Amino acid sequence: xxxxxxxxxxxxxxxxxxxxxxxxxxxxxxxxxxxxxxxxxxxxxxxxxxxxxxxxxxxxxxxxxxxxxxxxxxxxxxxxxxxxxxxxxxxxxxxxxxxxxxxxxxxxxxxxxxxxxxxxxxxxxxxxxxxxxxxxxxxxxxxxxxxxxxxxxxxxxxxxxxxxxxxxxxxxxxxxxxxxxxxxxxxxxxxxxxxxxxxxxxxxxxxxxxxxxxxxxxxxxxxxxxxxxxxxxxxxxxxxxxxxxxxxxxxxxxxxxxxxxxxxxxxxxxxxxxxxxxxxxxxxxxxxxxxxxxxxxxxxxxxxxxxxxxxxxxxxxxxxxxxxxxxxxxxxxxxxxxxxxxxxxxxxxxxxxxx
Numbered sequence: 001x002x003x004x005x006x007x008x009x010x011x012x013x014x015x016x017x018x019x020x021x022x023x024x025x026x027x028x029x030x031x032x033x034x035x036x037x038x039x040x041x042x043x044x045x046x047x048x049x050x051x052x053x054x055x056x057x058x059x060x061x062x063x064x065x066x067x068x069x070x071x072x073x074x075x076x077x078x079x080x081x082x083x084x085x086x087x088x089x090x091x092x093x094x095x096x097x098x099x100x101x102x103x104x105x106x107x108x109x110x111x112x113x114x115x116x117x118x119x120x121x122x123x124x125x126x127x128x129x130x131x132x133x134x135x136x137x138x139x140x141x142x143x144x145x146x147x148x149x150x151x152x153x154x155x156x157x158x159x160x161x162x163x164x165x166x167x168x169x170x171x172x173x174x175x176x177x178x179x180x181x182x183x184x185x186x187x188x189x190x191x192x193x194x195x196x197x198x199x200x201x202x203x204x205x206x207x208x209x210x211x212x213x214x215x216x217x218x219x220x221x222x223x224x225x226x227x228x229x230x231x232x233x234x235x236x237x238x239x240x241x242x243x244x245x246x247x248x249x250x251x252x253x254x255x256x257x258x259x260x261x262x263x264x265x266x267x268x269x270x271x272x273x274x275x276x277x278x279x280x281x282x283x284x285x286x287x288x289x290x291x292x293x294x295x296x297x298x299x300x301x302x303x304x305x306x307x308x309x310x311x312x313x314x315x316x317x318x319x320x321x322x323x324x325x326x327x328x329x330x331x332x333x334x335x336x337x338x339x340x341x342x343x344x345x346x347x348x349x350x351x352x353x354x355x
Contacts, residue, residue, distance in 0.1 A: 013060045013189035014221045020187065021062040028056070045129050047271075048182065051278050058285065060189035061197065064225065069182045069270040071263040073126040073149045075173045075242045125150025125175065125247060131264040134257070145256040151175065151240050151249040175240035175247060177256075179263040181233040181270040182206075186226045194224040196284055201228035204277035208232075228277065233266045 045068035
């Protein structure tokens with residue numbers, strides 16, 4: 001794409017921003033087979049790679065983390081410091097975003113899990129960045145959904161669920177089914193750069209979009225980070241419990257299928273919002289139009305255009321003047337030859353009479 005989002009009197013990107021952008025672009029230029037980051041997937045999502053490249057092609061913008069949207073099943077982190085737990089916790093705010101474009105270093109959680117299972121280390125059972133295929137065979141085995149989502153442990157009997165013994169055991173961890181729409185973090189060179197990008201996100205339906213890092217220091221300019229996100233499409237449900245490392249499903253296969261179907265519907269709406277966001281960015285990148293359809297220009301561009309037009313007119317005038325002078329000289333020379341010719345004829349006639 002190239003160019004820049006149109007914003008009023010945006011300052012040029014500061015050197016520190018340019019350095020960060022170059023470093024991130026160098027990392028993104030690594031072939032997919034060799035590229036890794038802190039996310040569970042380990043690479044940039046293919047469905048938004050073009051969008052990321054287009055944004056990174058704009059002056060004053062560079063993506064730092066991204067996720068095209070995902071459905072996941074994960075085991076929440078440890079509830080007390082003595083619990084053993086491996087893996088990465090499933091919240092994107094903790095793992096620097098799915099597909100961290102900046103190559104942000106992930107850190108293994110060492111704290112206990114908070115409300116909702118965040119922190120404390122967790123285990124991924126299933127992650128998909130695309131809609132989950134729904135079997136069309138009505139006779140498919142009921143256990144297929146549990147196996148597909150990583151819930152392939154023994155099912156808890158109804159009487160055991162009624163007792164509630166397993167969830168209350170100290171080592172038990174809850175298992176969450178989640179859908180999360182696209183999230184995109186973009187480092188911008190200034191507040192003037194951040195504003196139009198944020199507006200594009202809000203207009204596209206990413207209602208919870210916002211900006212961070214809005215204050216600078218005595219030595220560092222303000223370089224806001226714009227977060228394009230929407231929690232309106234997100235949803236979560238508890239579907240199981242893990243005890244002694246064994247994942248057990250606590251809901252019926254029909255309930256799991258319903259969750260997957262809802263997630264697939266959210267994927268479709270998420271794709272529409274991403275398309276609207278991309279269109280808004282592209283339209284904002286194009287030069288604005290005046291009422292007559294011609295391109296709008298700011299005062300500086302107008303002065304430069306008028307100056308260029310004046311120089312062209314001056315050059316054209318000098319060229320025309322030179323052409324006219326050259327034409328006049330040729331006409332005078334031509335008239336001189338005619339006089340000489342007439343005199344030559346008269347002399348010839350006079351000589352004829354005298355002889």
